[in-house]
Amino acid sequence: MTGPFTAHDxxxxxxxxxxxxxxxxxDPRSLGTGYVRRIAARLTAPTVLNKGLNGNRVYDMEARWATDVLAERPTVVTVKIGINDTWRTFDRGLPSPIDRFRAAYTSVLAQTxxxxxxxLFVITPFLLPVKAEQHSWMDDLAPRVEVAREVAAEFGARLVRADLVMPRAAADHGAATLAPDGVHPSALGHRILAEAWLDAAGVPPPHSWAHADEPGPDHQVRARPASGPLP
Incomplete structure (x- = not known):
């Protein structure tokens, strides 16, 4: 299934x-085992590239934008950033002032x-608190969600509201089921993120849900029917 995309994308x-x-x-073809790979499994025509980098804050991403994004000449760019700007504030004392965060986020979309x-697609940052101290992070994360929403509107990007989709799903499944540490999604969490992106992209859902809870090598997703409809 390709939806709105073609082999030229x-x-x-x-x-x-x-x-x-x-x-x-x-391996430039490697997609990891998360939501990017699940999206690629549903889109058979276009080339899909994963340039996520563990530990990045918005400034790290900005520093590699020319080489990791512009030089690749993509036709569709999806950005998901922000939770580390909050997390590093609390666990390492590395503040990320919201005005600097906004400037860096604006810069990468303006360059594009x-x-x-x-x-352009923008996925908002999210947090599913599973530890008592993580509840205090929400006040720091909330303005970053607003920045993501505002820069998406400014640059005409499609917005994927992970900050809404994930908590709604957590109400049914439990926060730790979707993100055991509150931040990094489980297989189900990645599936929900992928479906939210596909919906924003206008890709129709399959007749029966399929996902890979135990992914094999890239581009060889072992699919099996889901136990029920996506929340």
Missing amino acids: RLLFIGDSITDSGRDRS RGHLPAD
Whole structure:
């Protein structure tokens, strides 16, 4: 299934460890085991590239934008960033002032608009608190969600509201089921993220849900019917 995409499209996903999801950085075809791979499994025509990098804050992503995004000449760019800007504030004392966060986020989308005729997607950051101290992170994360929403509107990007989709699903499944540490998605969490992106992209759902809870090598997804409809 290709939906709105063709064999001429190059879909590039960039962000932190949620996008990285264990990809083999020595292999440009490696997609990791997360939501990017699940999206690629549903889109048979376009080229899909994963440029997620574990530990990235928005400034790290900005520093590699020219080489990891612009040089690849993608036709679709998806950005998911922000949770490490909050997390590092609390666990390492590395603040990420919201004005600097906004400037860096604006910069990468402006560069893309200035250099590429690419469609843009923005996935908002999310947190599913599973530890008592993580509840205090929400006040820091909330303005980053707003920045993601605002820059998406400014640059005409399609918005994927992970900050809404994931908590809604957690109400049914439990936060730890979707993200055992509150941040990194489980197989089900990645599946929900993938479906949210596919919905925003206008890709119709399959007749029966299929996903890989135990992914094999890249591009060889072992699919099996899901136990029920996506929340």
